[in-house]
Every structure is written in C-alpha cells, then in structure tokens.
Amino acid sequence: MKREGELMHQFMEKLYPICRSITGDGVRKTLEIIQGMIPLKIQEVPSGTKVFDWEIPKEWNIRDAYILDEEGRKIVDFKKSNLHVVSYSAPVDKVVTLDELQNHLYSIEEQPDAIPYITSYYEERWGFCITHHQRMQLKEGKYRVYIDSELKDGSLTYGELIIPGESEEEVFLSTYVCHPSMANNELSGPVLTTYLAKWILSNSRKYTYRIIFIPETIGSITYLSRNMDTMKTNIIAGFNISCVGDERAYSYLSSRSGNTLADKVALNILTFKKLDFKSYSFLERGSDERQYCSPGIDLPVASIMRSKFGEYPEYHTSLDNMDLVTPTGLQGSFDIYTECIELIERNETYKINCFGEPQLGKRGLYPTLSTKESGRIVRNMMNFLAYADGKNDLVDISNTINVPVKELYSIIDNLYKNGLIVTVDRNAM
C-alpha cells in the first residue's frame, strides 16, 4: 500500500475529537488545522445573510453538557462523546422526571449500543442521544439535564482553495465539515480532499481547481449564492467527496443528468479498474449534489464513494468511528480520485492527422520484436487511431475500444510526438 493512506488516517485522528456543526468554533478549528496542510482561505458569512431561498442561521457553540442522576452521577457526558448532544441544542439546566427526560432522548432500538447522530438546526429544542441499552436501564427518578450551549448572531465559516491552472476552466471538489465525531461520514471527505489538494498542488496542471470545505446544505447553498455564475461558466467536472474511508465497497452516484464529464470519467475509471462498484441514481442522492445538480445550477458533479451514506449500518451513529475507516480504504479513494483527475487533465478530443492508416513501420512505431505485449500495443494504437475522428474524446475512445486510459497515455504521447494526431477544441465544434 502507498503512503497516503497511512498519512490520511493519522491526520484524521487529529480532527476526529472536534465537535463540529454547521457553524461555530468546531468548524473553525477544523479548517485551521487543514490550513496547516494547504493554503486554505477561510471565509465567514454573517448570520441572517440571505442565501437563495435560505438564511444563514445563528451560530451555535457548546462548552459542556451532561445528565446527572439522583445520586449526582454523570450518566451522560458530552466530553466523552460529542454525539450525546443534539446538534444545535438550546441551553438547558434543570431537573426533570424520567418521563420528561424521555421526551428529549434519542436512541436506536435496533442498534442498542449505538449513540445516534441527531440535529435540530432550524427548530429550537434540546436533546440528548444515548445508546438504547443505557436508555433501557434508566430508573424512575429525577435527573439534572445541563447543556451549556449558545445560539447567537455570528457567522457560517467555510474554507476555499483556488489552485490556478493554465486554463480558466475548472475542476471542482467539494466536501463538508459539519459532522461531529464520525469517521466515514464525515471526516473521510475533508481528509481525502486535503490530500488531493496537496497532490494537485504538487503537480503541473492544465485546469484551475476550486476546492471547498463547507457545512453541508446551507454551506453549498451559501457558496453557490456567491459564486454561481463563475462556477457555471468555468466548471467542466466536479465531485462531491463524502464517505470515502471504509473498505467495504465502491459506490458511484450519478449527477442529475448522468452524462456529464464527471460521470463519464468516474464510470470509465471505476469500470476499467474492475472494481465491483455499486451504481446509484440521482434519486438516491443525499449530500451537496442536491444543490450542485439542481435545476438552473446543473453543475457537472458526481460522487465516488466507498460505502455510501445511508447504505451501511453504522451510518449516523457513534459506530461510524475510527475503526471503520482504514488507511487501505482511504488509499483506495485517493487512487481512484487521482486517476479521475489525471484523466480529466488528459482528456481531449483527438483527430488523426492523415488519411487512411499511417505507416507505423517507417516511424519505428511498429515493435521490432513481435511479442504478445507489443502486438497488444500496436492493436491499441491502431484502434485508437480508428476512432480519433475529431468527435470522440479520450474517454469515448477508451470505452469504445475497451482499453483502460492508463494504457493509452503513452500511445497518445507517441502518436503526438510523431505528428499523427492533433487535438480538436471541443468548444469550437
């Protein structure tokens, strides 16, 4: 296994304990740590700002929270798991009966050892999340409930990194930083995105990269409301990066139209890697692709995931922890995404530069030693040329001639060097 998987997993350990929500200091601290890795620009948008059909909510911060039983024992403690408190809980400090308490408790009968992840962003209430096992053991009596939180005018925080390329055309990566201590959904996304940004920065590139770390939904709506026109003009392909850390599956979630460059690239790479990936329609969406692909915005955004949100048992519970996400799982996602980006960078519409088949022999493109391997290369070269008709792009040709793009890159370089192909401007067609 390559090194990035381990590094990403270590980086994740560092971010894991922070209590994030859609606003507040948890997000800020997360973005600052990421800023230590890549030159992120951190933006603040004030509460009350109108963003499309929405409004930036009040900022939420929490210092402490617990439940004490009659004997004063801390039976639930926010400091042990930040999932114990409903995200955006209003402050509370009172003594309640078990009956009253039950109205503010959340647990999952079917997963008695899991603390569920519950939010209440747009309705003011308070609540605690506990394992069902613990809930069953609660006795009649008085309980002191204490949440030291604050809802106040503040701001929504997000991070943005624009990496300029030769072209103004953009590749877009979006991930979200609003989940408390959960691993696959969602710390794997920001961690992988950080390492992809590092990798992009370390390579020469044709396209500009727009990479954002935002709170889900309200963050993408906010970001779109400020950048939509540029994004619609420039973005040629993008990915919403989420749930990329476990080892159990590969998943592909299509854009709304299903036929954007992002979809084409994702399907080509996943298919030729012979990964047994699951394909999900846009009806099974659930993250920021909901905004990016909405009518009138229609960005070319797809998702490649490991186990998809909502499709694995630990999803949105305390069981989605650091054991679930592995260096191997993260590495797999890193490899797929870097191959996708490489393909986007290399994807062109090619056109053969002569009539009929060229004479490969006189150019030394015909192998002198005829082996099975060299025969395959010549066949791939001739098939590439047969479809290099100024209409098919590299992905189309790879699909048609059934050869992975990895095997075509050196063939293309050779043909290019020999003046046998040219690229055609797809916008001018």
Next chain:
Amino acid sequence: MKREGELMHQFMEKLYPICRSITGDGVRKTLEIIQGMIPLKIQEVPSGTKVFDWEIPKEWNIRDAYILDEEGRKIVDFKKSNLHVVSYSAPVDKVVTLDELQNHLYSIEEQPDAIPYITSYYEERWGFCITHHQRMQLKEGKYRVYIDSELKDGSLTYGELIIPGESEEEVFLSTYVCHPSMANNELSGPVLTTYLAKWILSNSRKYTYRIIFIPETIGSITYLSRNMDTMKTNIIAGFNISCVGDERAYSYLSSRSGNTLADKVALNILTFKKLDFKSYSFLERGSDERQYCSPGIDLPVASIMRSKFGEYPEYHTSLDNMDLVTPTGLQGSFDIYTECIELIERNETYKINCFGEPQLGKRGLYPTLSTKESGRIVRNMMNFLAYADGKNDLVDISNTINVPVKELYSIIDNLYKNGLIVTVDRNAM
C-alpha cells in the same frame, strides 16, 4: 364499485337490440338515444360524397329477414338476432335448394354455437349467418330466403360533441356505432364515451373536447376529410375507444409513433395502477387509429381497451353479448380514462422558482410530525423539484421519480401556492 359501471351497463341494455350498420336508421336511432344523455350534434353526409380516397356508400336499411323450410317453419329469423343477416345484404325473396343456400350461409366450425358477424359493405350480395350446429342439421330440400332490405341513396350519419374549454387545444375521443347486437365490440365504446362526455361536461376543464360517434373506417375517413386541418392544429391527445367492457384484461395499443402525449399518459396511468396490461404495437391495430395515425394525418391517438378486438374468442360473434360485458368491466375502463383525462388536464412542464433546494420548513411544507407517510411526501416533493427543470412535464417527472401522478397533484398544488414552481409554455420552448 362506483355507480357508473351499473349505469353504463343499464344504458347498454337499451342500445343493444338495435340493428346498426355503417349507415341507416339503426345508427340514427342509436345516436338519438345518446343525444338524450349528452348534447350530441347529429350530422348527415349524402351517399356519393367523395371523402379522401373513398365515397360515401348507399344507405342500407332492413325491416325483416328469415329462412323458411319446406314446412314453412321460420328456421332463421332476423328478429331474433340481427347478426343472422350479412350486413348490407341486398334484398332477396326466392326459393332455393340447400346447395344454393349453402353458398349464402356463414358459420364457424370451431365455434358451433356462435352466429358470426359478417359484412359486405362494398360488394352487393346477400347472405345469412347461423350457428354451425344449426347448419349441420339442415336437410336437403327447398328453402325460402327472404330479406326485406333496401340500398338507396341516403346518407352516412354521425354524432359530434364539441365541449369548449379555456384553450383551443383539444382532447379527442372517438368511438364507433356501426356494429349490430354485440357488446364488448362494440357497444361498450359508445356507452363509455357517453359517460365520459357526461363526466367531462360536469367538470371545469382547460382543454376543448372533441367527441365523435361514427361508423368505423368510412366514418373516421369522412370526419377527417371534413375536419383534418383543425384537428391537426388543435388535438394534443386522443383515444379511440373500443372494446372497453369485459373484465378479463387491460390492453394498450400504441399510436403509430408510439411517443405521443396520448401514449405517455396511457402508459403512465396503466403502469402505476399496477394493472397487468398487455401492450400492442401499431402493427396490431384494427380500428379507427388506422386512419387517425396514418401518414400525413399523424394524430396523437392511442387506445386503452379491456380485451382487444381479435384477441378474445367471442369477438365478432353472437357470443360477444351482454353477459361478457359487466358493470365492473365498464367501471374499470371509466376509471382509467377519467384518470388519463385528469392527467392530460394537469400535465404541465414545471420549473422550480429558486436556485438550489428551497427551505421547506419556513413554509410549513415540512411535516411537524415525522411519520413514514410524511417522509414519503417530503421525499416525493424534493424529487419532484429536482426534476422540475422546465424540460420535463408531469408525466416525465412521475416516470423518473417513480411516483404516481395521483400522489403528486397535492404536492404540486402546495408548491404552486407557495410560489416554488411555475409552469413553462411547452410551445415556446
């Protein structure tokens, strides 16, 4: 079961005994009785009138017909079944041998108890139709054959009802009234169409309805020859209504192109009702869709039937009688057709009125009580909005998000009321 099925069946009993053909008093009487239910305008087109490639034939009427055996017994009697005489039989009154008689007899060996339905519209001859069972028992001897019929210059009669709507765009319903006493094919058609017309008249409507009761083939050709331009300009969807009375099947016969609004609506309604319907291609056509969908006319006309003409054993025999057609069978057709019409009335191309997903909560569109049912409604609403892109019409969205239109109507009303969607003029696209 709803009431219409019973009412239709009773109405059918009244029309059943009348001897109809493509012209003559049987058609007139039938249309007059229907006129008692809906404000039908009855039209007469003179014999000899040129209609496209055809000419209106002479008018045929019959008063009586029988066969007497040597003992003077009336062994075949038109008064007992009007199927006994070949439709458009010339008058005859003579004594013939059994051998001569056989040349004018029609029966079905495989259905020995059925009187077949035979016509001879465009060639002058006479004939009797009897059960094969009876034919086998005929003895050598003399028979008196008597048909008191008349072929004379007269006219072709049809009924027309134009129900104006807000729009000049039209929905077209066509049925035929040229068959003698048979039930599924074809008294079910005019009876259902009468009740659909009553239902349309009793509701407010967007579209104009053009509803016609005609003799098959020559009637549709005649009607088209007089109204084709208006019809081609105005009709957005239509149905040829035939064979809609038995309980054994649902059938869909596509238009020639297969992708008109009539086809889309019929398939959507039939599919989501989870009826196990049979789908027939235009190659299996057989009624007036032959004219409506012919090249150069190309009206958007499909058919929804119960057991399709030619596909059930009693077809075109005396066995296609009032026992075969049931209130339940008719009601099923009524329900499907009214749902189709409702869908045509409500079908629009919708467009979401904001960027990104709207905030349902602040508009009270998010249910306060979260149940399985309310979750489904919210999911359907969000999916509806995701595809309300100004390109998909309601049928497209229903198909894409896999939700019956019935469940979308109230969602659309809610979204509309809240200003979250607008309709787009499909002609202006």
Next chain:
Amino acid sequence: MKREGELMHQFMEKLYPICRSITGDGVRKTLEIIQGMIPLKIQEVPSGTKVFDWEIPKEWNIRDAYILDEEGRKIVDFKKSNLHVVSYSAPVDKVVTLDELQNHLYSIEEQPDAIPYITSYYEERWGFCITHHQRMQLKEGKYRVYIDSELKDGSLTYGELIIPGESEEEVFLSTYVCHPSMANNELSGPVLTTYLAKWILSNSRKYTYRIIFIPETIGSITYLSRNMDTMKTNIIAGFNISCVGDERAYSYLSSRSGNTLADKVALNILTFKKLDFKSYSFLERGSDERQYCSPGIDLPVASIMRSKFGEYPEYHTSLDNMDLVTPTGLQGSFDIYTECIELIERNETYKINCFGEPQLGKRGLYPTLSTKESGRIVRNMMNFLAYADGKNDLVDISNTINVPVKELYSIIDNLYKNGLIVTVDRNAM
C-alpha cells in the same frame, strides 16, 4: 443449386496456381484473366509514388526458389507451392548450416501439416515456409538455399471497372488480388466480384458501380489517394468482398459507424434470410475496410463473408485450398450479394399519396378470393402504406413491419402503378 457457384469454382481453379503478391507479374496475370470476363481497366502506379502516409514499394517478382539438402535433393520447391517462399523475399543463393537455415524458416507447431503464409513487404529479408512436420525431420548438415527473385523499381498494378448507371451515385465493390495460392482468403473475393460484375453488367441499373481489384492495404490506400473526393461524394454504399467461398458460416462485419446504408442493407438481407450469421464489430476489422472507414474517409463500406479472416483454422496457410471453397459456398455469397445490390437499387423513401387508408377494393388490390396467402399480401400492403410516411426507406419499413423486402417488391410495384405511393428524394429532406 444455381449455375454461378460451379462457374465461379471453375474460374477459381484457373487463377489458383498463380503466385500473387502486392506487386508484380502475378497480379498482372490475374487481372488479365479477369479482363477476359469483364472489361477491366488495368492501372499501373510507379514505385516510389507517395500515397497518403505511404509510398508504393518496389515491384517484386520471383522465378524460382528451392532448398537442396546435402545429397542435392530438392526438399522444398517453390514450383510445388508458392507459399514456400516468404512474399517479397530478397534473392539468395548460398549454402547454410541447419542452424542458419532455421532462422529463415517459418512453420506452425500447432498445424504440423500446414505451410504458413508469411510476408515481409516493408523489410528486406528472405525466408522459406514449410510444414512443421518437415521441419522436425531436417537433419544437421549443409543446405543450399536458392531464391531467384527480384526487387526493382516497377509499379503497383490494379484493376478498375466503372459501370455507369442512370445516376452518378455509386455502389462500390472492392476485393484484393495480392494473395498467392489460397482459396477462401483470398481467391474467393476476386472470383465472386468478377461474377457480380458480370451480373451487374447484364442488368439495367439505377446506380453507377465502381468495382476494383487491388492489392490489400497499399492498394486501397493508393486507390483512395487518387479517387477519394469522387468516392466521398458519390458512393452511397459499398462492400469489401473477402472470404466468400466456404460453407461453414455467414459473417457480417460492420462499418466503423455501423449505421450506413451498406450496414442496413446487409443486416436486413442476412436477417430475413434467417441465416444464423455472426456479427462482428469494426474492432474486429482486418481488410481494406480499415482504410475505407478511417476517420476523414468514412465511406459506407461493410462486409458480408462466409468464414471470416482470422476466424477459421486454415486461414493464412496452405490448408486454405480449393477443397475448402465450394460451389455451394460461393453460390451462397453470390445470392446474398445480388440480393443486397437489388435492395440498394430498389431502396427508396416512399410516401403514401392519399390521406387515410386507400380503398383497395375499387382498384382490384383486394384479392377476390380470400385465402391465407392473399390475406398476408393485403396485410403487408396496408402495413407498408402505414409506414410509407416520407421518412422511412424500404429497409426501415421492411424492418418495422417484419416482412422481407422480396415480398414487398411486387406490392410496391402495384401501389406505384395505382398511384398510391410516390418516392421522396432523401437528399431534399
């Protein structure tokens, strides 16, 4: 069986012994014999002429070749099989050890009784091809190798026959004459093409026919480099005729796009003949379609074969001999190709000449005697008319209504005679 199969097989016997290559007297002699059958125009293109990315090579001729063992016995003799010498072998006359000889021998271990067919057009070397069986028996010792061949500036020879028609639009037939004594691949092609040319000459025709007999690859490139513009303007359909002589299979190889008129016609004829043919994609190409369908040339050229090149065990060996190719095999190809040409000649875009269905009866198009056969004809006629909408051509209609074109020809003649259909200019649409 028809007569052409026998005649073609006899003609093939005459051409079989000639030693052909991509240039030289073998090609000339072959073309002269064909010229005895059809008025072929023979063209010479000098060595060194630039043709697209290629150059006409030196001309190669061979008089004799053999290998003598130490006892002076002629163990390999070109006069017994012209496959014994690598095509384009340089002259040689020397004594070599067995070890040195082995470097110049070609045989097939898996087919020990076959002499392989080997060429070395663009690299100067010499070599002998023998059975693996013989090779295994060679003893240590000295061998005299003798090849009396000549590589000199000369020319590339090809034959061309333009058969003018009423229209400048062309049907194109191409076959190749560069293989020494092998039967299915490739003497069957030029032999069948000769008989197709005779058949075309003997019939009246609408289209002009361009028929060429060329060496493979360099020949098609040469021909294209001289005629491309006319060919691109005029050719509406073409076939590369190769491997058309055995009885074991029918094969269809698509054009690059797969949807040209040649493809449509080939698939229609093969499908309705209910031959169990194998369909090959353009990725499995191997003959001059490589040039005809290359990007920027894009001629509508497909292939119908019996056992396809590369797909039968005797391919490119001495086992591909006169026993493999049979009169029946050749006749099958002749029948298919003549049916394809007949269909191309008759293919039109038809349009019904009236609104609605015509009245067949008054024109005598309705059979007076109603039989199963006549019912089928009427049904086919009505179905033909239903799709004669000025958009579908004959192939489309045949496919849609599922009736072989052979059964539609007389129907079309009848409808045409009665003024019920017209043809529509597909270019004017």
